[in-house]
Amino acid sequence: MAESSNAPATREAPWPVATMSEKIAAWIDRLGTVWIEGEVTQWQLRGGHVYGKLKDLEQDATVSFTVWRSVVQKLSSDFAQGDRVIALVKPNYWVKGGSLTVQVFDLAHVGLGELLERLERLRRQLQQEGLFDASRKRALPFLPRCIGLVTGKDSDAEKDVIRNATLRWPGVVFKLHYAAVQGDRAATEVVAGIKLLDQDPEVDVIIVARGGGDFQNLLPFSDEGVVRAAAAATTPIVSAIGHEADRPLLDEVADLRASTPTDAAKRVVPDxxxxxxxxxxxxxxxxxxxxxxxxxxxxxxxxxxxxxxxxxxxxxxxERAEDLVRWIARGTELADRAVEDRSQSLTELRARLTALSPRATLNRGYAIAQLSDGAILLDPEQAPPGTAIRVTLSGGRLSARTAE
CATH class of the missing domain: 1.20.5 (Single alpha-helices involved in coiled-coils or other helix-helix interfaces)
Known part of the structure; x- marks a missing residue:
């Protein structure tokens, strides 16, 4: 067995396995962190950690990797088997097991995956700002006086929109703004078209149309500038990009999404x-x-x-006259009866009054004696002999003197 790990290994003095493994581990550790690119061939989540394998894009080479939980929680997008990625890794050699693995510190999609990731981040940002809310979407006018159309010059989309709209309502009027619908100039020209038509008071609705295409050709309609221009427009916006599989962000913010330019014409103009x-x-x-x-x-x-x-x-x-006659007869009868009853009562009261009056007493032979001053003589002592008195009889009055 070798006496020093620094001595070269020979047949007579070989290194122990541990020595070689430690030297490999030390050399690999000096490599530090590096960015690598490959395809994820295995992605397993266990206990919050990810264990997987990364394969070279061209050659038959594969390396195992580990993503600890703290890093997984910081990743900005989801990953799965088959994704093309770039990773910031640090190679580690496991001395005890004699295996090489890499620890991942950062991970991101590349190529189309990276582009999709950026679009997804933009989608989430715009959604959080409320630009996709249904409450922001405005109703289209029933019969627009003038339709603004942003599309490619002499494109099939232009022909489809104009032809179908005219067939449905021959009097429809268009204001066209030609713009590149793919390439580097597309986003800028589409934004200019939306703003120009939005400022036109005659335009009641704006259609942004393109006749489909692959995902990369539709990227200008997911440009942040295009999306924000459509959101800021006061005129209703119709998105007619014509791609069902990959919906550009303009579809999300538009007041109406049409599946094709033909569909846009049918939904904007009544038949x-x-x-x-x-x-x-x-x-x-x-x-x-x-x-x-x-x-x-x-x-x-x-x-x-x-x-x-x-x-x-x-x-x-x-009928009312007969009722009136009956009521008059009834009233007369009641009035006569009342008069008769009152006459009889008056007679009875008169008889009673007469019977109770002083004159009735005088008529029966009584007399009233009064002194000269008019006082009623009630007792003989009131009139001594020779007193002059007046005597009231039924037939009149007498003057007299009391006897002596």
């Missing part, structure tokens, strides 16, 4: 034939309803005219 048919149906329903109402009122008038009070109005007068 004149359908509207005329609808008017005919409404006119027919209105006529039927008015006729029914008139017939109902005519029947009511006929029923009212058939009632006795309207068929023979004099009958009501006659």
């Amino acid at each position: 004149v034939g359908e509207e005329l048919a609808g008017l005919d149906q409404a006119r027919s329903r209105l006529t039927s309803r008015v006729s029914q109402l008139l017939q109902h009122e005519m029947d009511r008038i006929a029923q009212l005219r058939g009632r006795p009070v309207l068929a023979h109005p004099q009958r009501l007068v006659d």
Whole structure:
């Protein structure tokens, strides 16, 4: 066995396995952190940590990697088997097991994956700002006076929109703004078109149209500038990019998303034939309803005219006249009876009054003696002999003196 780990290994003095493993580990450790690129062929999440394998994109070479929980929680997007990634790693050689693995400190998609990641971040940002909220979306006018169209010059999208809109409503008017719909200039020109048409007071709705294409050709319609220009527009925006699989961000912020330019024309402009048919149906329903109402009122008038009070109005007068005669006769009878009753009562009261009056007493032979001053003489002692008195009889008065 070798006496020093620094001595070269020979047949006579070989290194122990541990010595070689430690030297490999030390050399690998000096490599530090490096960025590598590859394809994820295995991705397993256990206990919050990720264990996987990364394969070279061209050659048959694979390395195992580990992503600790603290790093997993900081990753900005999701990863899965088959993703093409770049990773900041530090190689580690496990002396005890004799295996090489790399510890991942950062991980990101590359190529199309990186682009999708950026778009996803932008989507989340705009969504958090509320630009995708349904409450922001405005209703399209029923019949726009003028339609603004942002599209490629002489493109199929332009022809589809104009042809289908004109077929549905021949009087429709367009204001066109031609813009590149792919490439580096596309986003800038589309933004300019949206702003220009939005400032035009005659334009009631703006259609941004393109006849489909692959994902990368549609990238200008996910540009942040295009999306924010559409969100800031006061005129309703219709997105007609025509791609079902990959929806650009313009679809999310637009007031209406059309599946194709043809669909946009159909949804922005009403069909004149359908509207005329609808008017005919409404006119027919209105006529039927008015006729029914008139017939109902005519029947009511006929029923009212058939009632006795309207068929023979004099009958009501006659009935009331008979009632009046009866009430007059009844009133006269009651008045006569009341007068008779009161006369009889008056006679009885008169008889009672007469019977109780002093004159009735005088008529029976009594007299009233009074002194000269008018005082009633009640006791003989009030009139000594020779006193002058007045005597009231039934037939008149006498003057007299008391005897001595």
